[in-house]
Amino acid sequence: MKNKKKLLLEIKDLKTHFFTEEGVVKAVDGVDFEVYQGETLGIVGESGCGKSVTAFSILRLLDYPGKTVGGEVNFKGENLLKKTEDEMRKIRGKEIAMIFQEPMTALNPVFTVGFQVSEALMMHFKMSKEEAKKKSVELLKKVGIPIPEQRVNEYPHQLSGGMRQRAMIAMAMSCDPILLIADEPTTALDVTIQAQILDLMMNLLKEFNGSLIMITHDLGVIAEIADRIAIMYAGKVVEYADKKTIFHHPLHPYTLGLLTSIPRLDMEMKRLNVIPGMVPNPLHFPSGCKFNPRCRFTTDRCKKEEPPLIKIEEGHLVKCWNLDKVEKEVKKGFLVGV
Amino acid sequence: MNRILKKLFSNATSLIGIILLFFFIIIAIFAPAITPPLSDDPYQIPRMSWDINPQPPGSPMSDDMKEIYEFLEKEVKWEKAICGTAEGGYDIFYGLIWGTRTAFKIGLITVLLSMLIGVILGSISAYFGGWIDEILMRITDIFLSFPFLVAAMVLTTVLGRGLDKVMIALISFGWMGYARLIRGSILSAKEETYVMAAKALGVNDTKIIWKHLLPNTIFPVMVQATMNIGSMVVTAAALSFLGVGAPVGYADWGQMVSFARNWIIGSSGHAGQYWYAVFYPGIFIVLFVLSWNLIGDTLRDILDPRLRGEL
Amino acid sequence: MADLLLQVKNLVKYFPIKKGVFRKTVGWIKAVDDISFEVYEGETLGLVGESGCGKTTTALTILRLEEPNKGQIIFDGKDITRIKRSDMQKERKHMQIIFQDPYSSLDPRMRIKDIIAEGMLTHNILKNTQERYEKVGELLKKVGIPAEYMDRFPHEFSGGQRQRIGIARALALEPKIIMCDEAVSALDVSIRSQIINLLKDLQEEYNLTYLFVAHDLSVIKYISDRVVVMYLGKIVEIADKKEFFNEPFHPYAQALISAVPVPNPDYKKERILLQGDVPSPANPPKGCRFHPRCFKVMKICSKIEPKLKEIKAGHFCACHLYDK
Numbered sequence: 001m002k003n004k005k006k007l008l009l010e011i012k013d014l015k016t017h018f019f020t021e022e023g024v025v026k027a028v029d030g031v032d033f034e035v036y037q038g039e040t041l042g043i044v045g046e047s048g049c050g051k052s053v054t055a056f057s058i059l060r061l062l063d064y065p066g067k068t069v070g071g072e073v074n075f076k077g078e079n080l081l082k083k084t085e086d087e088m089r090k091i092r093g094k095e096i097a098m099i100f101q102e103p104m105t106a107l108n109p110v111f112t113v114g115f116q117v118s119e120a121l122m123m124h125f126k127m128s129k130e131e132a133k134k135k136s137v138e139l140l141k142k143v144g145i146p147i148p149e150q151r152v153n154e155y156p157h158q159l160s161g162g163m164r165q166r167a168m169i170a171m172a173m174s175c176d177p178i179l180l181i182a183d184e185p186t187t188a189l190d191v192t193i194q195a196q197i198l199d200l201m202m203n204l205l206k207e208f209n210g211s212l213i214m215i216t217h218d219l220g221v222i223a224e225i226a227d228r229i230a231i232m233y234a235g236k237v238v239e240y241a242d243k244k245t246i247f248h249h250p251l252h253p254y255t256l257g258l259l260t261s262i263p264r265l266d267m268e269m270k271r272l273n274v275i276p277g278m279v280p281n282p283l284h285f286p287s288g289c290k291f292n293p294r295c296r297f298t299t300d301r302c303k304k305e306e307p308p309l310i311k312i313e314e315g316h317l318v319k320c321w322n323l324d325k326v327e328k329e330v331k332k333g334f335l336v337g338v
Numbered sequence: 339m340n341r342i343l344k345k346l347f348s349n350a351t352s353l354i355g356i357i358l359l360f361f362f363i364i365i366a367i368f369a370p371a372i373t374p375p376l377s378d379d380p381y382q383i384p385r386m387s388w389d390i391n392p393q394p395p396g397s398p399m400s401d402d403m404k405e406i407y408e409f410l411e412k413e414v415k416w417e418k419a420i421c422g423t424a425e426g427g428y429d430i431f432y433g434l435i436w437g438t439r440t441a442f443k444i445g446l447i448t449v450l451l452s453m454l455i456g457v458i459l460g461s462i463s464a465y466f467g468g469w470i471d472e473i474l475m476r477i478t479d480i481f482l483s484f485p486f487l488v489a490a491m492v493l494t495t496v497l498g499r500g501l502d503k504v505m506i507a508l509i510s511f512g513w514m515g516y517a518r519l520i521r522g523s524i525l526s527a528k529e530e531t532y533v534m535a536a537k538a539l540g541v542n543d544t545k546i547i548w549k550h551l552l553p554n555t556i557f558p559v560m561v562q563a564t565m566n567i568g569s570m571v572v573t574a575a576a577l578s579f580l581g582v583g584a585p586v587g588y589a590d591w592g593q594m595v596s597f598a599r600n601w602i603i604g605s606s607g608h609a610g611q612y613w614y615a616v617f618y619p620g621i622f623i624v625l626f627v628l629s630w631n632l633i634g635d636t637l638r639d640i641l642d643p644r645l646r647g648e649l
Numbered sequence: 650m651a652d653l654l655l656q657v658k659n660l661v662k663y664f665p666i667k668k669g670v671f672r673k674t675v676g677w678i679k680a681v682d683d684i685s686f687e688v689y690e691g692e693t694l695g696l697v698g699e700s701g702c703g704k705t706t707t708a709l710t711i712l713r714l715e716e717p718n719k720g721q722i723i724f725d726g727k728d729i730t731r732i733k734r735s736d737m738q739k740e741r742k743h744m745q746i747i748f749q750d751p752y753s754s755l756d757p758r759m760r761i762k763d764i765i766a767e768g769m770l771t772h773n774i775l776k777n778t779q780e781r782y783e784k785v786g787e788l789l790k791k792v793g794i795p796a797e798y799m800d801r802f803p804h805e806f807s808g809g810q811r812q813r814i815g816i817a818r819a820l821a822l823e824p825k826i827i828m829c830d831e832a833v834s835a836l837d838v839s840i841r842s843q844i845i846n847l848l849k850d851l852q853e854e855y856n857l858t859y860l861f862v863a864h865d866l867s868v869i870k871y872i873s874d875r876v877v878v879m880y881l882g883k884i885v886e887i888a889d890k891k892e893f894f895n896e897p898f899h900p901y902a903q904a905l906i907s908a909v910p911v912p913n914p915d916y917k918k919e920r921i922l923l924q925g926d927v928p929s930p931a932n933p934p935k936g937c938r939f940h941p942r943c944f945k946v947m948k949i950c951s952k953i954e955p956k957l958k959e960i961k962a963g964h965f966c967a968c969h970l971y972d973k
Contacts, residue, residue, distance in 0.1 A: 530753050531748050531750055531753040531754040532753060532754055532755055532756040532757075534709075534714055534748070535746070535748060535754050535755075535815075535818070536756075536767065537714055538712055538714060538741065538745065538746045539741065539745075539767055539768040539771055539818075540738040540739075540741035540768070540771050540772060541767065541771050542738070545771075549759075550756050550759075553758045554756070554757065554758055
């Protein structure tokens, strides 16, 4: 790493399990990554990989039957898992904010947009209703909602999907948080609206020198905005590196599989690669490496022993036994273009 | 299906309901063995004596009655009225046993027929919508606007007394709930993609309603129906109590309670003297309704948290 | 030159907006507003646009799962726009559809063998049950599901598997054309390529024609032969795939392409950010429907609606920029 950036958030071996009737679901079972000040970390994974649960674990928003059972969440040097609920409440919304995927369900339908943006302001900064409303109008304007003086009194259902997401961003940014966690914020939006929202988020963060954790399954979005990327599979981080490394020199078979199986605009694909099989059922994880049933480099060792997180170099971690095999394939040139 | 049965048996309340229901089923099946009929119509409660006052439990059959039965060449299998007799010497125990059959008849037939009418009307209304829906729903509203007991009474007055007329009245004014219930479910189910998929395959409307919509929406209706079996029996009893139901001496719990109405208070100086005339048929009604309610309640609980498609 | 399989002429589909106690029609959602295009045998026509553009309504209207208000649908030489219900049922054998949501497109109470056999049962193909289930087994194998699973229920399968079952159901009637309505949008990323490859293989084997409706341009680029772009009920551009991505004519198409994120950190592209939201199809802008958001807007655009014209061979565009 060239410039020594300040470490804002450090996740070490985070484990969150759900104790259900049918058994223990190890939704997050060993997640490690770092977020530096002013940078964007992208968490990539498919449904069921544990990325949302990771986000909720950081903010400790989980309820029974979910419980964080191990690891450290070091924010500005302090372990959030050891804080009291009161202390967490002071952090949520003020220092760490979150925006969600479905703006219609994340926004309360019976309160006006203005009220919801004001809520955090009134709570964290003890503003009066009028002051908070004034600030809300400013915030709505900042996120690009036209005629904010009118919109501030409207209800979520009166706004379009893109507008609602902007309102949610306004809510999240209202207290100038230093870390924003965005859980699939643009997945439900049209692609032209997505472009607007991503652009907005990037501008706002640059202005505040804030950090972003962007959770998504879309590798295209990640390529545009992330600085560092953590690839998650079955509750674990299987590869963690900076953007260029992940896209040009990946080392985990899953990362490789993802990159070669998605259709893309920048090249003519002869044939899409296929990752056979499907995401495992969290109640019946395979033994050994969780990816082994779908992996084409799998060996007997993979079926029995789970690989540790291996440090390739500073800032590049991979969880795999067959690194040399994968590296050979990558060196050959793995994108099947024309 | 198996999971539902397992859940039904593991839940305490529904287990009680099932045991009670089982008890009633056994009685109904073995009625001829428990209390063999003493006249051509098995639902005719035999008299134990000619006493006007109800006789207490354990009273023996009077001699003149025994002579009559000997004359009629009917074998008397029991000597004592275990639960006493009602006014006119009718054996209460006999009435309880054969009344169980009557209760099942009333409950099952009225619920099945009113459910049939309601489901047919409601599903046609929901599937086709438009003016068909409007007309059918307005008809439903008209029927709903009649206070049930009054309407049932008027109908039985017009049709005449008798349990079958009571059942007609119960069916005529009991189908609306099912119609509305199934209409609501089908209105939402018909928007499901698999319905459109069936249309794309070329499946015709009747088949779509029958094969796709009804199986996916009938469950709440069946739960409602289960709960209603008990209440139909109570309503029939109410109508009997009001004098429009079964005739005197018919083996029907409602009729028995009704017939005991003169004796509820008891005679002067002996309050509650004739408690057995009201208590026994009354407790049977209560337990019968309770059993269906407990089962229906548990069925509803099983239904609610279940995601569709897990059954 | 391949044969013309499907011709859509001036197709219109409006949905009424009803308000008030008496459900009076107070307005119309102009979901599909006078569109015309052709589909040739054996090709994959990509129909792309964002939400509200009318692409799904188009696919459903062609199948007459929604009744068209105006226009013509000519399938395999036959005008099927207004034919009787019973005649249309017969035509349905030849035109099938795969839906977006694998979870609600299969009846949860039917075994998958019956779901797949339903079409054959309806059209009296293969008279006896055993023959039909044999065919079901073959179809399941073709789509990559073990035939022994045919007695199972939909909830026992994953999303990707359910989509395969949906494909098997569509194939059962041996159709000539299949509408793929966002067939892979609801699937996980690692499953998408499986289904896309399957669709491509089946197309080759059975000489199928696809009308592929999607909002994901990357998928459209991979699978289509020709591309049709829709915006607010209108077609704004039609072209061969290579031609389209090489040189999109319509400003909306250009913006759409530039908005798609590419999984390549070094990829440089022209940044075109559209302002504002997509307007409501109940109240489309006058003149060119795209003009309020267009970065190349001219005075004429707000007054006169541009017609779809052939600018280059096989490349059509509806934009005043190309008025000669």
